[in-house]
Amino acid sequence: MAKNRKKSPIVIKLKGVKKRYGVGDAEHNALDGVNLTIRKGEFVAIMGPSGCGKTTLLNILGLLDQATEGEYQLDGTSVATISASRQARIRSKTIGFVFQSFNLIPRLTVLENVALPLTYKGMRRNKRLSLASTILKTFHLNEREYYMPWQLSGGQTQRVAIARALVNDPSIILADEPTGNLDSRASHIIMEELSDIHKRGNTIIMVTHNPRLTTYASRVITMIDGTIDTDTNDTPAADQEGTLAKRSLGKVTKEAEAAQ
Amino acid sequence: MKLLLLNHIQNARDSLRANRMRTFLTISGVAIGIASIVAILSLATGASQIVANQVDEAGGTIAVIRPGAPAAGSMNDLVNQQAHGTITTSTITLSDAAHIATLPTVEAVAPIIVLHANITSNEDAVNQGVVVGSSESLLDISGVKVSMGSFDTTNENIITIGMQLSIDLFGTENSLGKTLTIRGQEFRVGGVMERQHNPMNFNGFDFNAIALLSKDQILRLNPTAQIQQVNVKVDSIANLDATVIKLNKDLLARHGGEQDFSVLVGDSIAEPTSQLFLIIAGVTATIAGISLFVGGIGIMNIMLVNVAERTREIGIRKALGATHSDIIWQFLIESLLMSLIGGIIGGLGGLALAFIISLFLAFDPVITWQAALVAVGTASIIGIIFGLYPAARAARKNPIESLKQQS
Numbered sequence: 142m143a144k145n146r147k148k149s150p151i152v153i154k155l156k157g158v159k160k161r162y163g164v165g166d167a168e169h170n171a172l173d174g175v176n177l178t179i180r181k182g183e184f185v186a187i188m189g190p191s192g193c194g195k196t197t198l199l200n201i202l203g204l205l206d207q208a209t210e211g212e213y214q215l216d217g218t219s220v221a222t223i224s225a226s227r228q229a230r231i232r233s234k235t236i237g238f239v240f241q242s243f244n245l246i247p248r249l250t251v252l253e254n255v256a257l258p259l260t261y262k263g264m265r266r267n268k269r270l271s272l273a274s275t276i277l278k279t280f281h282l283n284e285r286e287y288y289m290p291w292q293l294s295g296g297q298t299q300r301v302a303i304a305r306a307l308v309n310d311p312s313i314i315l316a317d318e319p320t321g322n323l324d325s326r327a328s329h330i331i332m333e334e335l336s337d338i339h340k341r342g343n344t345i346i347m348v349t350h351n352p353r354l355t356t357y358a359s360r361v362i363t364m365i366d367g368t369i370d371t372d373t374n375d376t377p378a379a380d381q382e383g384t385l386a387k388r389s390l391g392k393v394t395k396e397a398e399a400a401q
Numbered sequence: 402m403k404l405l406l407l408n409h410i411q412n413a414r415d416s417l418r419a420n421r422m423r424t425f426l427t428i429s430g431v432a433i434g435i436a437s438i439v440a441i442l443s444l445a446t447g448a449s450q451i452v453a454n455q456v457d458e459a460g461g462t463i464a465v466i467r468p469g470a471p472a473a474g475s476m477n478d479l480v481n482q483q484a485h486g487t488i489t490t491s492t493i494t495l496s497d498a499a500h501i502a503t504l505p506t507v508e509a510v511a512p513i514i515v516l517h518a519n520i521t522s523n524e525d526a527v528n529q530g531v532v533v534g535s536s537e538s539l540l541d542i543s544g545v546k547v548s549m550g551s552f553d554t555t556n557e558n559i560i561t562i563g564m565q566l567s568i569d570l571f572g573t574e575n576s577l578g579k580t581l582t583i584r585g586q587e588f589r590v591g592g593v594m595e596r597q598h599n600p601m602n603f604n605g606f607d608f609n610a611i612a613l614l615s616k617d618q619i620l621r622l623n624p625t626a627q628i629q630q631v632n633v634k635v636d637s638i639a640n641l642d643a644t645v646i647k648l649n650k651d652l653l654a655r656h657g658g659e660q661d662f663s664v665l666v667g668d669s670i671a672e673p674t675s676q677l678f679l680i681i682a683g684v685t686a687t688i689a690g691i692s693l694f695v696g697g698i699g700i701m702n703i704m705l706v707n708v709a710e711r712t713r714e715i716g717i718r719k720a721l722g723a724t725h726s727d728i729i730w731q732f733l734i735e736s737l738l739m740s741l742i743g744g745i746i747g748g749l750g751g752l753a754l755a756f757i758i759s760l761f762l763a764f765d766p767v768i769t770w771q772a773a774l775v776a777v778g779t780a781s782i783i784g785i786i787f788g789l790y791p792a793a794r795a796a797r798k799n800p801i802e803s804l805k806q807q808s
Binding site: 200258262 | 720
């Protein structure tokens with residue numbers, strides 16, 4: 142398994158990424174030189190105290206925000222060279238967002254919410270809705286299709302949000318505290334869903350406060366003060382392989398760079 | 402892109418439905434503005450066509466000769482139009498008229514002499530009534546019939562009056578045999594003209610309100626009375642152009658080469674009246690346009706509220722892959738939809754209004770495709786202009802900030 146991962150391509154690569162907020166005395170770096178390489182198929186959990194820059198990092202990864210300094214390569218292309226509308230297309234096609242506060246549009250039904258990302262791919266309404274319906278079925282929510290978001294429980298709402306993130310078949314899922322507003326039972330269900338998605342080969346990057354959730358991840362990164370503090374593979378079953386993988390990761394990265 | 406447009410339309414419809422009351426009020430703002438413009442334009446078009454229609458009804462064989470050089474059609478001429486009685490000395494004489502009558506292609510000639518005088522009866526009086534002197538052909542050319550009695554062409558003091566004048570003077574439509582006084586001379590009513598429904602016509606007076614005399618009779622009242630215009634009826638349309646050329650040539654020769662008259666045919670007979678109406682309409686429509694402008698501000702206001710209320714939605718959409726232009730289109734189409742619906746409702750409402758108003762007027766409003774185009778076109782321009790700023794504001798929103806906002 143470690144070998145497979147070693148060969149899988151690099152999806153995300155950050156080099157010395159900094160994000161500065163404020164001006165003058167109020168100036169501070171939310172991110173202060175982050176170096177990170179994430180490969181296809183990884184399930185990365187990012188941990189850390191409030192204000193350490195987790196969400197900022199996730200926003201930059203998801204192209205919602207731009208780094209002040211440093212380079213971010215997505216699928217081998219530096220995002221600084223990509224135009225705003227191309228970035229929007231990338232968000233539409235390769236990135237799926239899951240938010241802590243779900244962020245469904247309240248005046249649209251569950252089905253329409255799930256179909257929303259397909260709109261920006263220019264898909265016909267009927268096709269959109271049928272695709273959304275199919276994906277809701279895999280989350281056992283097909284009976285709730287015509288509910289409004291406020292008629293759902295927190296766990297259901299987040300499952301709808303995950304379904305929405307997946308409907309475009311993105312290669313990267315970015316989840317910002319997906320279980321932050323849920324009780325432990327609902328959290329468990331959500332994590333099982335994410336775990337399933339991961340097993341199907343998707344890359345997942347999840348920000349969380351809850352150390353127990355990291356058991357689902359294949360790699361855990363802890364951040365502090367805008368930098369990466371520790372970066373380990375915490376997968377319980379593959380402790381040793383994980384360390385190996387981490388070591389060889391640097392090598393492959395260099396090789397990959399040489400190859401380019 | 403086309404599919405996206407369809408999406409935006411569906412989307413806009415949904416979001417407009419979500420706020421029915423607000424949408425309704427905003428739309429009515431635009432609709433009122435459009436309605437007033439359409440009503441004014443269609444009434445003005447109707448008014449400006451009355452005179453032209455009369456010329457057409459007469460078979461298009463009428464030429465009108467008026468004293469004075471041909472108008473250049475400038476605003477100045479329009480303002481200084483020759484009103485009745487202001488011409489001290491007409492350049493056209495009765496002998497000109499007599500000569501015209503001898504032309505072979507001319508079927509009928511009616512020189513028109515107009516006087517303003519107080520008309521009194523035993524019961525009532527009309528101040529500054531219009532007294533017209535002409536030949537019997539005037540009635541033929543203008544399509545006016547004498548319903549009671551007949552037009553007297555003899556030299557006796559017998560007069561023919563309009564229906565309204567008869568009512569004003571005698572309180573009855575049938576005033577045959579009664580007497581009235583003009584400038585101290587007594588006239589016996591020998592005929593009453595049928596009620597006419599075209600107070601504005603190319604003769605410049607309303608047949609309902611005139612007292613009609615023969616040329617000789619009116620010259621007895623005032624020997625220096627001047628010819629206002631000469632109506633000429635040509636025997637066929639085919640001969641009209643040739644006759645006009647002939648008229649110009651002969652009159653020019655008779656007037657010693659001085660172009661002090663103008664021979665008008667077709668629409669140019671009606672032009673002074675039509676132009677005046679259109680200018681009045683233009684001014685009124687501009688004023689009505691202010692209400693449309695206010696409607697546009699209403700749209701902008703509501704769209705700004707919409708954008709503010711849906712900040713979070715904009716953030717979500719951006720995170721899910723909406724581009725800058727997707728967001729712009731979403732809101733622009735929403736405002737466009739409102740203004741277009743307003744335009745259509747306003748257009749129909751304006752026509753309805755015009756028809757209701759026309760019940761009290763002497764002419765019908767005219768529906769033209771131009772009016773429809775103006776309604777829909779102006780509405781969509783308003784929608785775009787006043788929707789652009791809110792839409793751009795929505796698109797400029799930072800997705801992260803938007804997502805943080807509570808809603």
